[in-house]
Amino acid sequence: MTTIALLTRHGKEAAVRSHLLQAGYVVHTVDEFDTDTLGTFTGEFARKGSQIDAAQIKARKATELSGSRYGLGSEGSFGPDPFVGLTAWAREVLVWWDAQEQRPVVAFTQGAATNYEQRTITTWEQAREFAIEVGFPSHGMVVGKPGQIGFSKDCADWQALEHQVGIALKSGPLWLETDMRAHRNPTRMAMIALCAQELSRLLQCPCPSCQCPGYGEISPITGAVCESCGFVTAAVRAKKTTCNACGYSEEVVVQASVSAARCEHCNP
Ligand SMILES: [Zn+2]
Ligand SMILES: [Zn+2]
Numbered sequence: 001m002t003t004i005a006l007l008t009r010h011g012k013e014a015a016v017r018s019h020l021l022q023a024g025y026v027v028h029t030v031d032e033f034d035t036d037t038l039g040t041f042t043g044e045f046a047r048k049g050s051q052i053d054a055a056q057i058k059a060r061k062a063t064e065l066s067g068s069r070y071g072l073g074s075e076g077s078f079g080p081d082p083f084v085g086l087t088a089w090a091r092e093v094l095v096w097w098d099a100q101e102q103r104p105v106v107a108f109t110q111g112a113a114t115n116y117e118q119r120t121i122t123t124w125e126q127a128r129e130f131a132i133e134v135g136f137p138s139h140g141m142v143v144g145k146p147g148q149i150g151f152s153k154d155c156a157d158w159q160a161l162e163h164q165v166g167i168a169l170k171s172g173p174l175w176l177e178t179d180m181r182a183h184r185n186p187t188r189m190a191m192i193a194l195c196a197q198e199l200s201r202l203l204q205c206p207c208p209s210c211q212c213p214g215y216g217e218i219s220p221i222t223g224a225v226c227e228s229c230g231f232v233t234a235a236v237r238a239k240k241t242t243c244n245a246c247g248y249s250e251e252v253v254v255q256a257s258v259s260a261a262r263c264e265h266c267n268p
Contacts, residue, residue, distance in 0.1 A: 003028050004020060005063060006028065007033060008030075015196060016074075033061055033065055038054060042177075044146045047075075072095070077090075090116065090188065092108070094195045107195050115134045119175075139186065141176060207243035220236045221237055223237045227259055231265035233262060233264060237256065
């Protein structure tokens with residue numbers, strides 16, 4: 001068994017341990033570094049760079065602090081869904097980092113399974129209603145914004161929440177939001193587990209050329225041809241699998257042609 005260091009103070013090892021074990025890695029938590037300084041959901045610290053960059057920085061940091069060759073970093077991002085923008089959407093990234101080869105393997109999961117939400121309220125009754133909707137107290141809530149009177153991420157039960165909302169409401173309408181930190185959000189923890197499953201799958205895929213793990217990051221290639229008129233459409237034609245260690249890549253054709261219904265020329 002190989003050890004892999006995970007940088008977290010938010011209990012993420014519970015979501016990743018069993019999946020990483022399947023790929024041959026024993027997860028060791030590194031908690032002497034405060035990952036909040038790399039960015040928080042509530043904005044005390046702004047995240048620098050992309051979601052993948054952030055996860056990779058954590059994974060590298062884990063190897064530096066632990067001295068182990070392999071590190072693991074996790075980063076979530078939440079917002080409106082990419083289709084109509086009306087429902088909440090979660091994106092999780094896990095980066096495996098090999099400090100010896102200076103090489104990452106990136107796993108990605110996304111979906112609508114999240115309680116991510118915000119609301120401005122003016123009464124305790126409205127706060128209570130919102131809290132019930134977002135799954136409090138098994139899911140955490142953030143009261144107010146950083147720097148405001150009454151700001152808190154630490155209400156563990158209804159009594160504490162009512163007390164905190166009471167303090168914060170004295171200075172006017174109050175912003176409430178779901179706590180997206182993994183240890184206070186079991187729905188997010190489940191999404192991180194799915195991402196760990198995907199990472200484990202990738203780590204068990206060796207490159208056919210150099211045998212390095214993590215082969216199989218797929219990017220779709222468009223350009224399937226219309227069966228009826230021969231127009232090159234925007235539909236996916238093939239999937240590309242590449243190895244980021246040696247550069248070997250394969251293209252697998254998904255569909256060479258599509259029906260006229262999916263053709264921008266026949267069916268605009
Ligand atoms: Zn390779
Ligand atoms: Zn056509």
